[in-house]
Amino acid sequence: MDDRGESLKKRVALEAAKMVTGGAIVGLGTGSTVAPAIAELGRRVREEGLEIIGIPTSYQAAMLARASGIATRTLDDVSRIDIALDGADEVDPHKNLIKGRGAAHTREKIVDSWAELFVVVVDDSKLVKHLGEKFPVPVEVLPFAVHPVMKKLLAMGGNPELRMGVKKDGPVITDQGNMIIDVRFSAIKDPKGLERELNDIPGAVENGIFAGLAHLVLVGTAEEGAKPTVKRIE
Numbered sequence: 001m002d003d004r005g006e007s008l009k010k011r012v013a014l015e016a017a018k019m020v021t022g023g024a025i026v027g028l029g030t031g032s033t034v035a036p037a038i039a040e041l042g043r044r045v046r047e048e049g050l051e052i053i054g055i056p057t058s059y060q061a062a063m064l065a066r067a068s069g070i071a072t073r074t075l076d077d078v079s080r081i082d083i084a085l086d087g088a089d090e091v092d093p094h095k096n097l098i099k100g101r102g103a104a105h106t107r108e109k110i111v112d113s114w115a116e117l118f119v120v121v122v123d124d125s126k127l128v129k130h131l132g133e134k135f136p137v138p139v140e141v142l143p144f145a146v147h148p149v150m151k152k153l154l155a156m157g158g159n160p161e162l163r164m165g166v167k168k169d170g171p172v173i174t175d176q177g178n179m180i181i182d183v184r185f186s187a188i189k190d191p192k193g194l195e196r197e198l199n200d201i202p203g204a205v206e207n208g209i210f211a212g213l214a215h216l217v218l219v220g221t222a223e224e225g226a227k228p229t230v231k232r233i234e
Contacts, residue, residue: 008123008220011228013037016085016121016218017044022051025078027111028065029086030058030104033121037085042068055081057111058104058175075110084115088210088217089135090128091120095217095233096191098131100138100208103163103174109206113213120214124221124231131191131209136182137198138163138208143179145203150181152201158183178205 013036020026020041028038038061044050046069054070055078056062065072086108090098097120099105112118128134139160141149146162153160163172163180171179188194188209195209217233 004222008222008228009033009121010036012121012123012218012220012230014040015230016119017041019117019119020044020050020052020083020085024082025053025055025073025080027081027084027086027115027118028054028056028061028070028072029084029108029112030061030102031087033087033123034061034085035064037121038064038070039068042070045069053078055084055111057086057107058102060102060104075114081111081115083117083119084112085119085121086112088120088122088126088214089208090131090133091122091126091214091217091219091233092128092131092191095120095214096131096212097210097214098135098137098208099210100140100180101135103138103140103172103180105138105208105210106140106174106176106178106206109210109213112210118213118215120217122217122219124219127219131188132185136161136184137188137194139181139183139198139201140174140176140178140205140207141181142203142205143177146179146181149201149203153181153183153198156185156197158185176205
């Protein structure tokens with residue numbers, strides 16, 4: 001990530017953290033854009049006395065929250081989520097998303113869909129004309145079902161590939177103990193329909209298309225040489 005990208009991520013993360021008020025139950029997303037927002041919420045907890053409860057979407061988010069001094073709970077402990085802050089890999093003009101490069105999209109979709117306000121934080125490199133333009137769709141799959149799910153994805157016109165680990169041998173394993181198949185499609189014209197179709201495959205747990213879930217997208221952007229600003233897509 002270059003300096004511009006890091007600057008945009010920090011700017012938009014700080015803007016998102018401002019939206020959290022005292023007493024809120026906050027969904028804490030996973031990834032490099034939302035991490036600074038978690039750190040900022042931790043600063044507010046320590047320095048401003050902000051009282052919140054965090055619901056992490058991954059082990060990574062839980063570790064960041066606890067290191068920042070944010071009290072965390074599970075979905076079993078709360079009756080609502082007031083606001084969820086999360087990143088995205090792609091955002092189309094209708095606020096449909098592709099998520100899952102961090103392999104946390106299953107938990108993220110559960111938390112984000114339960115939130116009264118789901119706020120997406122991205123830099124302007126994540127904006128696309130249509131989903132699938134830059135990134136494949138991740139599909140979390142039961143290990144037992146990897147082969148038949150890949151055959152189904154091929155039959156749907158996709159180009160599936162089992163995600164392999166970095167700094168480890170073998171495939172990526174999710175926090176649920178499953179595997180990830182990344183599948184590319186030539187064009188995703190109906191995100192909601194494809195989201196349903198992928199989840200209808202026996203053995204598929206959840207996929208990374210988030211259609212119609214985001215309430216607000218905060219986009220960090222800046223012209224060359226200018227200070228970063230935040231654009232709102234509502």
